[in-house]
Amino acid sequence: MPTITEQNLRTLIDSLVKDGSRVVGPKAAGSLTLYEPLSSGSELVLGALPRRSAKETFFPLCEDILSYEKKEGKMTVADVDLARLPQTVLVGALPCDAAAPGILDAVFSWDYNDEFYLERRKKTTVIGIACTKADDACFCTAVGYSPSESRGSDLFLLPLEGDKYRCQVITDKGNLLLERYRHLFTDEEGGKVLPLAHPTMEKLDLKKIREWLDKNFENDFWREIAERCVGCGACAFICPACHCFDINDEGSEGKGTRRKQWDACGFSKFTNHASGHNPRNVQPQRYRNRIMHKFKYYDDKFGQTLCTGCGRCVRACPVGIDIAEIINKIGSGL
Amino acid sequence: MNNIAEKQNTPLVDSAYFEAITTAIRMEARRALDSGEVSAVIGYKSGRRKGSAQPVIITDAARSDELVFSPACVNNLALYLTKAKKEVRKNGKIAIVAKGCDLKALAGLMGESQLKRENLHIIGIACAGVHGGNVEPSEPLSTGTIARKCRECHSHVPEGVDMTAGTLPALEQLAALESEELSRLEAMTPAERWAFWTEHLSRCIRCMACRQVCPFCYCEQCLCDRNRPQGVETTPRPAGNMGWHIIRAMHLAGRCAGCAECERSCPMDIPLNLLNRKMAQELKDLYGHEAGMQPHEKGPLAMYKENDDESFIK
Amino acid sequence: MHAEKLKNNFEPKIVAFVCTWCTYAGADLAGTSRMQYPSNVRVLKFPCTGRIDPLFILRAFQKGADAVLVSGCHPGDCHYMAGNFHARRRFATFRKLLEFIGVDLNRLQFSWVSAAEGGKWVEVVTELTEKIRSMGQMQEFKALELEECWSGKLDTAELQEAYNKI
Numbered sequence: 001m002p003t004i005t006e007q008n009l010r011t012l013i014d015s016l017v018k019d020g021s022r023v024v025g026p027k028a029a030g031s032l033t034l035y036e037p038l039s040s041g042s043e044l045v046l047g048a049l050p051r052r053s054a055k056e057t058f059f060p061l062c063e064d065i066l067s068y069e070k071k072e073g074k075m076t077v078a079d080v081d082l083a084r085l086p087q088t089v090l091v092g093a094l095p096c097d098a099a100a101p102g103i104l105d106a107v108f109s110w111d112y113n114d115e116f117y118l119e120r121r122k123k124t125t126v127i128g129i130a131c132t133k134a135d136d137a138c139f140c141t142a143v144g145y146s147p148s149e150s151r152g153s154d155l156f157l158l159p160l161e162g163d164k165y166r167c168q169v170i171t172d173k174g175n176l177l178l179e180r181y182r183h184l185f186t187d188e189e190g191g192k193v194l195p196l197a198h199p200t201m202e203k204l205d206l207k208k209i210r211e212w213l214d215k216n217f218e219n220d221f222w223r224e225i226a227e228r229c230v231g232c233g234a235c236a237f238i239c240p241a242c243h244c245f246d247i248n249d250e251g252s253e254g255k256g257t258r259r260k261q262w263d264a265c266g267f268s269k270f271t272n273h274a275s276g277h278n279p280r281n282v283q284p285q286r287y288r289n290r291i292m293h294k295f296k297y298y299d300d301k302f303g304q305t306l307c308t309g310c311g312r313c314v315r316a317c318p319v320g321i322d323i324a325e326i327i328n329k330i331g332s333g334l
Numbered sequence: 335m336n337n338i339a340e341k342q343n344t345p346l347v348d349s350a351y352f353e354a355i356t357t358a359i360r361m362e363a364r365r366a367l368d369s370g371e372v373s374a375v376i377g378y379k380s381g382r383r384k385g386s387a388q389p390v391i392i393t394d395a396a397r398s399d400e401l402v403f404s405p406a407c408v409n410n411l412a413l414y415l416t417k418a419k420k421e422v423r424k425n426g427k428i429a430i431v432a433k434g435c436d437l438k439a440l441a442g443l444m445g446e447s448q449l450k451r452e453n454l455h456i457i458g459i460a461c462a463g464v465h466g467g468n469v470e471p472s473e474p475l476s477t478g479t480i481a482r483k484c485r486e487c488h489s490h491v492p493e494g495v496d497m498t499a500g501t502l503p504a505l506e507q508l509a510a511l512e513s514e515e516l517s518r519l520e521a522m523t524p525a526e527r528w529a530f531w532t533e534h535l536s537r538c539i540r541c542m543a544c545r546q547v548c549p550f551c552y553c554e555q556c557l558c559d560r561n562r563p564q565g566v567e568t569t570p571r572p573a574g575n576m577g578w579h580i581i582r583a584m585h586l587a588g589r590c591a592g593c594a595e596c597e598r599s600c601p602m603d604i605p606l607n608l609l610n611r612k613m614a615q616e617l618k619d620l621y622g623h624e625a626g627m628q629p630h631e632k633g634p635l636a637m638y639k640e641n642d643d644e645s646f647i648k
Numbered sequence: 649m650h651a652e653k654l655k656n657n658f659e660p661k662i663v664a665f666v667c668t669w670c671t672y673a674g675a676d677l678a679g680t681s682r683m684q685y686p687s688n689v690r691v692l693k694f695p696c697t698g699r700i701d702p703l704f705i706l707r708a709f710q711k712g713a714d715a716v717l718v719s720g721c722h723p724g725d726c727h728y729m730a731g732n733f734h735a736r737r738r739f740a741t742f743r744k745l746l747e748f749i750g751v752d753l754n755r756l757q758f759s760w761v762s763a764a765e766g767g768k769w770v771e772v773v774t775e776l777t778e779k780i781r782s783m784g785q786m787q788e789f790k791a792l793e794l795e796e797c798w799s800g801k802l803d804t805a806e807l808q809e810a811y812n813k814i
Contacts, residue, residue: 029537031603051601052539061539062569062796135470136383227422228389230413232543234601250567261569267542269559282421318547318599319409320381320388328382519748528750528788536795557703565703572795577706580749584702587741609748616744621737635741638733640723643740648759648772 002185010041022086053240054097096310098128098152100240106302128153134197137311139324142201160191213296226287233264235313343478355403355500367395373426378407385472405475410593412439416552429455434489438591445629458492460502467598483594486510538575544596583609588634660714660780670721673763686777698731702742
């Protein structure tokens with residue numbers, strides 16, 4: 001099996017950067033860790049769950065989609081040149097983050113091909129890494145993933161004793177990268193795998209949860225769990241799978257940019273109509289949509305669950321709303 | 335830097351203190367609901383994660399025993415009484431669990447005619463402090479886990495409440511980290527301060543948690559959501575972020591009660607309370623205004639004196 | 649030739665928010681009296697200084713102003729009795745906030761100019777223009793306007809160069 005030392009993993013990043021790739025990985029940013037572009041291997045932070053998920057490698061917080069300019073009474077519109085999107089390697093993505101783009105592919109290539117997302121997907125190679133640290137907010141095991149889940153990764157690293165990683169080739173894209181930098185890997189058999197993380201939640205019956213959701217669009221439960229919801233977008237913005245966005249024109253009449261930015265179903269303006277009517281006019285209805293979308297609608301449409309159990313929303317919710325607790329309750333028939 | 339010798343992670347109070355408060359809250363909630371004095375109690379209950387707590391609104395006396403108080407009871411519950419939370423604010427009297435800083439928010443809301451004292455039954459907490467942001471909820475209250483705002487709190491003992499839960503233990507004097515940070519910033523050059531704030535604010539993702547948890551951000555139409563005309567760009571780019579946070583601080587100047595919920599809720603760890611604390615300090619220096627536990631008839635920016643300082647005007 | 653002039657001699661853009669009853673009339677008086685003052689100032693007329701939202705000042709800076717001037721009636725002269733008294737407190741507070749954020753307060757000027765003070769208007773505008781001319785452009789907000797959050801960046805110059813080498 002190809003094996004790489006931690007030192008060589010950092011050298012790999014250096015080489016990738018030198019060879020012209022954008023390399024994104026967990027990096028210290030002030031008091032937090034975020035997936036950000038690395039300028040050298042030494043910046044890679046291992047063993048911490050970044051505050052925001054890796055989805056922004058494919059679906060940035062905010063991006064320009066076109067620009068316009070009025071000159072001498074004539075309006076010109078310029079598209080974004082997608083060829084300028086750089087070849088990217090996402091390194092050190094934890095299983096819950098690496099798995100998410102695989103889920104999102106379905107919606108971004110469904111009735112409309114989101115060329116921004118798809119172009120980034122095409123140009124990105126994901127080097128996933130097994131997870132060694134979980135807290136009681138983590139629940140990947142409950143939604144069908146695990147700390148050693150390689151779904152979504154092109155190469156997957158399993159930590160071994162002695163600061164080494166066993167590298168599993170998951171896709172052809174991964175193999176291509178491995179072959180190109182083969183000299184940084186050695187072939188080794190055996191080696192003791194480090195103890196992996198151990199989230200405590202048992203696997204949930206997602207089918208049963210969906211069945212309950214099918215029948216309980218109206219239920220007092222929604223009010224009970226979500227009347228405390230304050231309607232911010234923290235849960236959605238740090239979620240690896242939430243993918244709603246809004247589009248805004250910014251600038252002036254004569255010159256400006258159309259931008260795409262993250263949006264969240266928790267916002268009261270999310271479903272506000274131009275007429276002033278809001279079909280989801282109280283917070284519990286908005287929170288219900290979050291659960292429904294993740295565990296029912298997406299499943300109905302694409303056969304997948306829109307949650308990888310990273311636990312970020314559980315940690316970040318200002319009012320302690322715990323999605324794991326909620327689906328657990330639904331799963332156990334309330 | 336700290337002029338107070340302070341050991342890392344020394345526990346500050348024993349658990350009996352929190353247990354006593356919990357018991358007192360439960361008894362009072364049961365009594366108030368049973369007697370029909372209030373229609374609901376806004377308090378805290380335990381969550382799934384070890385030691386965690388979340389806001390809860392109970393209307394049934396039988397559920398009183400769900401109520402708890404622990405260092406993880408960080409929220410400012412006054413939020414649930416504003417008009418932003420219309421679904422909660424029902425007719426009749428509501429009981430609310432309030433720490434000192436929450437009480438100041440309640441007083442502020444009363445001053446702004448958003449609440450009436452006679453519609454509230456306030457269960458005040460003799461509060462030794464709560465957790466800061468990003469703290470494991472199961473951790474005990476210690477020098478390592480206590481919120482920055484609690485380190486220099488002057489509102490441990492609630493005033494003007496209907497009952498006080500718990501008795502305040504002897505409190506250690508803690509290093510005033512936030513004031514120290516503020517002084518450090520004030521000593522900087524404008525360019526250095528600009529660099530400090532652009533670095534922090536560029537990280538803002540506009541999740542609006544700071545606005546949504548703020549008891550004073552109850553406008554039905556926030557200025558930053560308006561697009562005709564647009565005052566502040568809505569996209570999470572550095573320019574719009576800077577605009578938003580300046581306007582937010584300005585709109586809270588003279589109103590903020592200092593609960594620091596904005597800072598705690600920020601998923602990007604932006605030290606927002608530094609802005610609030612700075613503005614509070616300026617308004618105290620300029621107009622002698624301070625947020626207190628008793629309502630002010632008018633906020634400092636809703637009134638004037640003919641002899642106000644105008645040395646900055648030509 | 650115009651470009652040459654700009655290069656050698658920076659012409660600041662100054663936005664003036666003025667109240668219609670005093671300062672606007674004062675500026676008008678300066679004009680009708682044929683007094684000369686720098687044309688760098690763009691005057692925006694408001695009913696009262698009390699109507700001038702701190703947001704407008706911020707917006708002016710964001711849109712490229714090198715300085716902002718806010719001017720209205722002297723205390724006691726407000727057409728609406730107390731608009732300028734309220735404005736005075738609001739701006740006293742706002743400038744402290746901007747200072748704390750790191751804005752150079754030399755770029756934010758407040759003044760009281762009555763309808764009879766055409767001369768004072770000329771003096772205030774001239775002085776501010778000269779000051780800003782020597783200070784140079786207001787860079788901060790403009791730079792911020794161009795800045796992207798990292799994930800919005802398509803590419804960087806360094807990366808582009810690296811591509812070209814492959």
